[in-house]
Amino acid sequence: MAKLPGPLEIYPLLPGTNCKECGEANCMAFATKMAEHTVKLEACTPLYEDPKYAKKLVKIEELVTPPVREVTIGVGEFAASIGAKLVLYRHDLRYTNPTSFFLDVPDNLDSEAFAKRVKEIEDWTYMYIGTNLRLDGIALRGVSQDPQTFAKAAKNLAGISNWPIILCSLQPEMLAAGAKAIADKRPLLYAATLDTWAEVGEIAVRHNLPLVAYAPGNLDNLATLTNTLRAMGVEQLVLDPGTASKSGLGSTVNNFTQLRRSAIIKENELLGYPLLAAPIAVWADHREGEAPELTKWDEVLTAASLIVRYSDILILHSADMWTNLPLTFLRSNLYTDPVKPVAVEAGLQTFGDVDADSPVLYTTNFALTYFTVESDIKQAGVTTYLIVIDTEAMSVQTAVAGRKLTAEKVAESLEETGIADKVNHRILVSPGMAARISGETEEASNWTVKVGPKDSSGIGKYLQEGKWKEE
Numbered sequence: 001m002a003k004l005p006g007p008l009e010i011y012p013l014l015p016g017t018n019c020k021e022c023g024e025a026n027c028m029a030f031a032t033k034m035a036e037h038t039v040k041l042e043a044c045t046p047l048y049e050d051p052k053y054a055k056k057l058v059k060i061e062e063l064v065t066p067p068v069r070e071v072t073i074g075v076g077e078f079a080a081s082i083g084a085k086l087v088l089y090r091h092d093l094r095y096t097n098p099t100s101f102f103l104d105v106p107d108n109l110d111s112e113a114f115a116k117r118v119k120e121i122e123d124w125t126y127m128y129i130g131t132n133l134r135l136d137g138i139a140l141r142g143v144s145q146d147p148q149t150f151a152k153a154a155k156n157l158a159g160i161s162n163w164p165i166i167l168c169s170l171q172p173e174m175l176a177a178g179a180k181a182i183a184d185k186r187p188l189l190y191a192a193t194l195d196t197w198a199e200v201g202e203i204a205v206r207h208n209l210p211l212v213a214y215a216p217g218n219l220d221n222l223a224t225l226t227n228t229l230r231a232m233g234v235e236q237l238v239l240d241p242g243t244a245s246k247s248g249l250g251s252t253v254n255n256f257t258q259l260r261r262s263a264i265i266k267e268n269e270l271l272g273y274p275l276l277a278a279p280i281a282v283w284a285d286h287r288e289g290e291a292p293e294l295t296k297w298d299e300v301l302t303a304a305s306l307i308v309r310y311s312d313i314l315i316l317h318s319a320d321m322w323t324n325l326p327l328t329f330l331r332s333n334l335y336t337d338p339v340k341p342v343a344v345e346a347g348l349q350t351f352g353d354v355d356a357d358s359p360v361l362y363t364t365n366f367a368l369t370y371f372t373v374e375s376d377i378k379q380a381g382v383t384t385y386l387i388v389i390d391t392e393a394m395s396v397q398t399a400v401a402g403r404k405l406t407a408e409k410v411a412e413s414l415e416e417t418g419i420a421d422k423v424n425h426r427i428l429v430s431p432g433m434a435a436r437i438s439g440e441t442e443e444a445s446n447w448t449v450k451v452g453p454k455d456s457s458g459i460g461k462y463l464q465e466g467k468w469k470e471e
């Protein structure tokens with residue numbers, strides 16, 4: 001397996017001036033974070049700006065380039081970065097750059113239907129543990145087979161949306177027209193094949209755009225195509241080994257697995273590029289009169305199989321809540337850092353039109369704890385202040401046991417949130433699981449601590465009956 005560089009290998013290649021431009025205390029701290037993959041090399045600006053570090057820059061870029069390179073589609077805040085994969089198994093470190101979901105828009109829709117479809121894609125969202133799950137980009141399909149129509153649709157799309165775009169056509173003339181129209185939006189070109197590599201490769205080089213190499217069902221052909229495009233000077237490549245549904249899904253999954261194993265375990269840098277899957281292909285099998293739900297089910301199954309088998313980007317057709325919800329949940333769970341519990345921001349939260357008589361509760365910043373408490377307070381319908389304490393994303397019981405939730409910390413949080421200026425009482429409701437620190441908390445804070453329910457499900461009744469005010 002590709003060996004990930006440690007801080008002692010990275011450090012000698014940094015300028016060594018400890019200038020703090022990167023936001024770290026010194027070069028060693030930056031090297032440590034580089035080794036943990038929590039900062040990017042670009043943050044060390046002197047390395048790029050001062051010509052005397054040119055040799056070091058070449059060496060360090062070589063050292064820290066991941067076995068699967070990173071490719072960026074689009075520009076600005078909505079740009080999608082895919083790839084940059086470091087490990088085959090998530091438990092070895094973590095997965096980076098969650099699989100991007102691009103949904104198709106045909107180029108031959110009338111302008112009203114076109115805008116409606118784009119809005120449908122952009123508006124799809126679902127709130128999950130404090131994160132807005134959403135789709136990532138738009139795949140413009142050259143259904144018209146007409147370069148002018150395709151270029152016009154690309155221009156229109158870039159005008160009404162900031163989202164990253166894939167230009168989809170196997171005809172070089174179509175891609176040439178689309179790329180010329182919106183090259184400044186840095187679209188991904190889909191795709192160069194064994195028949196069209198010369199023309200399409202030239203378009204990618206001319207506009208400096210990322211390009212998909214497409215060789216369905218034959219990994220040797222895909223490697224040859226990739227090698228040829230690299231030799232032409234295409235720098236940012238994405239590999240598509242073909243997506244077959246139903247009876248072919250097993251071999252598709254095998255191909256994706258082999259490609260990723262080759263890149264990370266065998267260190268075959270020729271195949272070290274992000275992988276594209278096209279579950280939309282299932283719609284080619286859809287027959288008129290068949291229930292579309294069955295085809296959508298096929299698409300979800302194909303997409304799910306390939307999300308867990310290393311696809312970095314998907315092209316999908318279905319935009320229903322029920323089709324994308326399981327896929328975005330799956331992606332979210334797979335790409336959550338396994339060693340880092342999910343946290344919410346610490347601080348003061350308010351529910352309803354709080355006033356000086358509202359109760360004051362506290363909890364921890366572990367996402368699952370917080371959202372359970374939040375939901376119970378909302379259901380109670382009682383205006384409430386909730387102080388969220390940073391316990392390094394530990395639940396109440398664990399945080400108390402591990403001394404991450406202490407009386408001093410609660411007192412500090414009361415101080416920091418300025419809650420004493422907002423209410424005319426000094427009663428703090430502690431979680432039932434933090435009962436054992438309630439006495440210490442009273443001493444540290446000078447607030448009266450009332451121990452609330454052990455289980456968050458009791459909060460609603462507790463608040464509604466005003467138990468926190470009882471003597």
Ligand code: SF4
Nearest residue numbers: 019020022027030044
């Ligand atoms: S910006 Fe570069 S040179 Fe300056 S402290 Fe950070 S790593 Fe060192």
